[in-house]
Amino acid sequence: MMDDSRAPTNSSSSNSAASNIWQDxxxxxxxxxxxxxxxxxxxxxxxxxxxxxxxxxxxxxxxxxxxxxxxxxxxxxxxxxxxxxxxxxxxxxxxxxxxxxxxxxxxxxxxxxxxxxxxxxxxxxxxxxxxxxxxxxxxxxxxxxxxxxxxRDLKLRGAIIQDKELKLLPHEQTYNKVNGVWNLSSDQGNLGTFFITNVRLVWHANLAENFNVSIPYLQMKSIRIRDSKFGPALVIETTPRSGGYILGFRVDPQERMRDIYKEIHSLWQVFSVNPIFGVDYTMEDRPQPLSSVTVQRTTDDVEVLDQEEDNSDVFAAYYADGTKNTDREAVFHPDLGLAIENLREGISLEQLWSVL
CATH class of the missing domain: 2.30.29.30 (Pleckstrin-homology domain (PH domain)/Phosphotyrosine-binding domain (PTB))
Structure with missing residues (x-):
């Protein structure tokens, strides 16, 4: 794991990005x-x-x-x-x-x-x-x-690098490739390469392509330049949802590292305004002319039954087992000649059999 909680000591820059995404x-x-x-x-x-x-x-x-x-x-x-x-x-x-x-x-x-x-x-x-x-x-x-x-998800040691190049996702664009980036996850550090794209930041070790990390901007909590035992380091903290990693990187000279920080920070902020979630779907059926699909309006021959107001927990109706993890009492059913779990009120054996 490339978690370096020892790297940052003094914070010099911090900001916020895409957060509070609960919809998916x-x-x-x-x-x-x-x-x-x-x-x-x-x-x-x-x-x-x-x-x-x-x-x-x-x-x-x-x-x-x-x-x-x-x-x-x-x-x-x-x-x-x-x-x-x-x-x-x-x-x-x-x-x-x-x-x-x-x-x-x-x-x-x-x-x-x-x-x-x-x-x-x-x-x-x-x-x-x-x-x-x-x-x-x-x-x-x-x-x-x-x-x-x-x-959308942080990925460690993924099959994302091939022949020293990043496998791009659909609609992904590489903005910069930075050589000479040290990962500070071990005492001696690992020399590798940054790929900065419009949706994520990727680092991989030069000597082992499978030693890598893919950090979507969606999972970044903060980007900072902070002091570490290796000197000033670029520190990226991820959201708790992605594991709450603290990843430290060093690029020499310091002026170059600050330019890289500004580039990543800028792309992160642009992404926050209009996040790219990656789902690309196109309806294949082309709409037909209105005249060919117009039919005479009819009234559905159905009866809508108004249910009585139920003040019980709204979650209960959707539990996969129909209960809140409690077993109902077993009773003898004369038609089956077996002991079965007592049916809920309003449910008959015939109804359950017809569903099956």
Whole structure:
């Protein structure tokens, strides 16, 4: 690990950059409407105005927004009933049968997540018949997010250098290559090379390309020139989310190191104004002429059942196991001739069997 907590002694410069980015990392329920707005660097990929949150708000029609960072759903009845599901919290996405009040038994998108030590399951049903967009778009965007982690996550000892050159990411540009950069993670230091790009700072050892670190600007907490036992050093502190590393580097002469510091600091600040999260997705289906897709308006033959006000914890409806880690009492079921866990109120064995 290239953590040098001994390097900095006296601070000479410090500033702030992109921070408080929670949209792709967290799951939030019934958030203030302002939190539904897209942050800087976040953009909408697709929207569907007839989607049901089948697990938590079965029977309610809502709108689903797919961005490059998260899924946003809100109820048409009241936008304060909403969800924000960050892609970083998603474990798996599957398509299975579900029981919808508005569509009956139908195919739905199951999204299994983990956040703050708890697992949550979300079920989204597209109320527009014969439309695969809900399945194809979300799965494709999630894959795009999952395969672009180098834009957002600090990486140690990655396969990022080939023949002494940095493997550039899509839309990444190298602004400077600096030779003669010492990494101060050991008593003797390691001589290497900086690559300064528009999305990250990369260092690798000249004698071992696999001894490297990729630091996205997204994970930088501070950049400073501070005193160390090796003399003045360029010190980069990363966010707690990325491990809270303190990385020390030295470049001679000092004037050259200050020029490098100014360049990195400037790119870091530019990135903060408009972060690049790396997710690049283009809708392949070209829109058809309006005349070819216009159909006569019809009224859905469905009955929306108003649910009674429930003051229980909003998280409970989305727990992956349906409970808060508690087992229900086992009872004898005469039809099965077996002892089973007591069913929750309002749930029958026939209903569970029909889902299976």
């Amino acid at each position: 990392r967290e799951i939030r329920f019934d958030i203030p409407l302002a939190h539904l707005d897209l942050r800087r660097g976040e953009f909408q990929i697709d929207s569907m105005d007839s989607v049901e949150d089948t697990k938590g708000n079965n029977g309610e029609r809502g709108e689903l927004i797919i961005t490059n960072l998260r899924l946003i759903w809100w109820s048409h009845k009241n936008r304060r009933t909403n969800l924000s599901v960050g892609y970083n919290a998603i474990i798996s996405i599957n398509i299975r049968s579900a029981s919808s009040r508005l569509r009956g038994s139908t195919q739905a998108l199951y999204v299994l997540t983990k956040f703050n030590g708890s697992r949550f399951e979300f079920i989204f049903t597209n109320l527009v018949r014969n439309s695969p967009r809900l399945f194809t778009t979300i799965q494709a965007v999630f894959r795009a997010y999952d395969t672009t982690k180098l834009y």
